[in-house]
Amino acid sequence: MLSWGEKLGKQLEVGDIIALYGNLGAGKTTLARGILAGCGFIGEVPSPSFAIVQNYDPPACRIPVAHVDLYRIDEPAELQELGLEDMMETGALLVEWPDRWPALAGPQLLRITIDNVDDTDRRLTVSHGDAWKGRCQ
Numbered sequence: 001m002l003s004w005g006e007k008l009g010k011q012l013e014v015g016d017i018i019a020l021y022g023n024l025g026a027g028k029t030t031l032a033r034g035i036l037a038g039c040g041f042i043g044e045v046p047s048p049s050f051a052i053v054q055n056y057d058p059p060a061c062r063i064p065v066a067h068v069d070l071y072r073i074d075e076p077a078e079l080q081e082l083g084l085e086d087m088m089e090t091g092a093l094l095v096e097w098p099d100r101w102p103a104l105a106g107p108q109l110l111r112i113t114i115d116n117v118d119d120t121d122r123r124l125t126v127s128h129g130d131a132w133k134g135r136c137q
Contacts, residue, residue, distance in 0.1 A: 001027045001030045001031045001034060001114075001122065002030060002031075002033060002034035002037065003034065004031070004034065004124075005030070005031045005032065005033065005034020005035040005036075005037070005038065006034045006035070006037045006038035007038060008034070008035050008038060008110075009034065009035035009036060009037060009038020009039045010038040010039075011038075011135040012035065012038065012039055012063065012065070012092050013063070013092065013108075013131075014063055014064075014089075014090065014091055014092060015088055015089070015092065015108045015131075016092040016093070016108045016110065016131070016132075017088065017092070017093045017095060017104065017106070017108055017109045017110070018035065018092070018093070018094050018095065018110045018112065019095050019098035019104060019109060019110065019111045019112065020032065020094065020095060020096045020098065020112055020114065021098060021099070021111065021112065021113040021114065022113060022114035022115065022116075023116065025116070026114040026115070026116055026122065027114050027122055028096045028114060029045070029047045029096065031112065031114065032045065032067050032094045032096070033045040035065075035094055036056055036061065036065060036067070036094075039056070039061040039062050039063060039065055040060070040061050040062045041056050041060050041061045041065075042060075043060065045067070047069065048067050048068060048069040048096070049069045049071060049072070051069075052068065052069055052070070052072065052073075052082065053066055053067070053068050053082055053084075054066070054067045054068075055067075057091075063091055063092060064087070064090055064091030064092070065091055065092050065093070065094060066084070066087045066091060066092075066093050066094070067094045067096075068082070068084065068093060068094065068095045068096065069096040069097060070095065070096065070097040070098065070099075070100035070101060071096065071097040071100070073097075073100040073101075076100075076101070076102060076103070079100075079101055084101075088108075098111075105129075106129055107129035107130040107131040108129055108131040108132070109128065109129045110126065110127075110128045110129070110132050111126065111127045111128065112124055112125070112126050113125040113126075
């Protein structure tokens, strides 16, 4: 998860959204850690469950990245308070529990679903918008 995430992070561009789907403990935050490492971040990457949004900015990352956990979002109106659309204009988003954001779409959206095969193996299902063609392998 970490090494594949790191490869993705090296290709992350301003405006990209990576939506991470999966059950509790599936590895969404682990994948996000790999993506941030690929963006050059070398520090600790905590789960944003309580903060909801954890920002990683240059010079710690090559581009601004917001790691977002929408698990505690109950109403779509709460999303406006977070300012996520503004963040997409200047950086990239890593979104855990993206099903809480019904309007999430666009050519820069990469959807990754993580399924637990067993205690150590995961199956990733990936779909993407046109902006990810050739970048997601």
